[in-house]
Amino acid sequence: MLGFHPPLEDDEIPYSWLVTYCQLSGLPSARLLLEQLHIAHYQLASQFPGYVPFICGESHVSAHEVIHEHTILPVFQPFLHPKTYSSAFANLATGRASNLHSRMSLVANRVNSGTVLRACPACIESDGETVGRAWWHVQHQLPGCSVCLKHFEPLCEVAVQRRALILPSQINLQH
Numbered sequence: 015m016l017g018f019h020p021p022l023e024d025d026e027i028p029y030s031w032l033v034t035y036c037q038l039s040g041l042p043s044a045r046l047l048l049e050q051l052h053i054a055h056y057q058l059a060s061q062f063p064g065y066v067p068f069i070c071g072e073s074h075v076s077a078h079e080v081i082h083e084h085t086i087l088p089v090f091q092p093f094l095h096p097k098t099y100s101s102a103f104a105n106l107a108t109g110r111a112s113n114l115h116s117r118m119s120l121v122a123n124r125v126n127s128g129t130v131l132r133a134c135p136a137c138i139e140s141d142g143e144t145v146g147r148a149w150w151h152v153q154h155q156l157p158g159c160s161v162c163l164k165h166f167e168p169l170c171e172v173a174v175q176r177r178a179l180i181l182p183s184q185i186n187l188q189h
Contacts, residue, residue, distance in 0.1 A: 019072045023141075023149050028063045028084055029131075029149040033179045035072065044179050059131060059174040061086050061155065062102075064111040077107035086155055090118060131155065133182035134162035134168040141182075148183040 035150075036044040044072075048054035053065045056066040062085060063069075070077050081103060082088050091099050102114050132154040141148040153163050160169055172185045 019074075020068070021071050022075055022080070022147060023161055024083075025151045025153055026067060026084060026149040027155060028069050028080065028159075029059045030057060030181065031069060031073070031084075031183050032065065034147065034149070034177055037181075045177070048177075054177070057176050058112070058179065059129070059176075060066045060116045062070055062106055062111040064106075066106055066111070066140055067109045081106055084152060086152060086157070089156060090120075094118060129174060129176075130171050131174050131180075131182075132159065132171050133185065134169055136165035136167050137162060138182045150179060150182055186188060 020031060022031050028073075031056065036047050039047045040057060041047045045054060048058075051068060053068055056064045065076055066080050066085075069075070069080055075078075084159060085106070087102060087106060088103075094102070102118060105111055105114060129149050133148070133150060134154060137150040138152070153159065154169050161167065162169060170185060172180065174180060
């Protein structure tokens with residue numbers, strides 16, 4: 015574990031924070047770090063990441079804040095029975111998120127399960143200028159979203175491998 019942590023930026027998904035954390039670790043291999051942290055077996059870019067407890071512990075941000083401000087789970091709340099939502103929230107907060115898509119009936123609805131990430135070229139540029147790094151925004155990962163709600167530009171999509179670590183600044187924006 016690092017003696018410091020990157021800040022969890024507004025509208026940043028947990029995967030993006032984890033990529034930055036791994037890059038700042040100084041270890042020659044992100045895979046080695048993920049194995050040391052016991053999170054190498056997770057699908058890293060998942061919309062419902064099982065490593066929320068790790069992020070909470072390292073960033074000192076509550077599970078409630080991580081889930082409600084940095085994942086897409088709250089978007090589904092109006093469509094779920096209150097018990098289903100609270101169960102999904104509790105599972106995500108405790109790192110047991112492996113079956114949330116099926117329990118929330120998202121598999122049948124063909125909601126992206128985290129294999130594709132979207133980014134706005136203008137947001138990438140703006141984030142780099144204001145903060146010094148770009149991150150994956152929650153708003154760009156919302157189901158059906160194809161245009162940035164801030165810049166009204168089409169989003170670029172990138173397919174992400176199960177255990178790949180990539181930030182928006184690393185993608186080819188010439189789509």
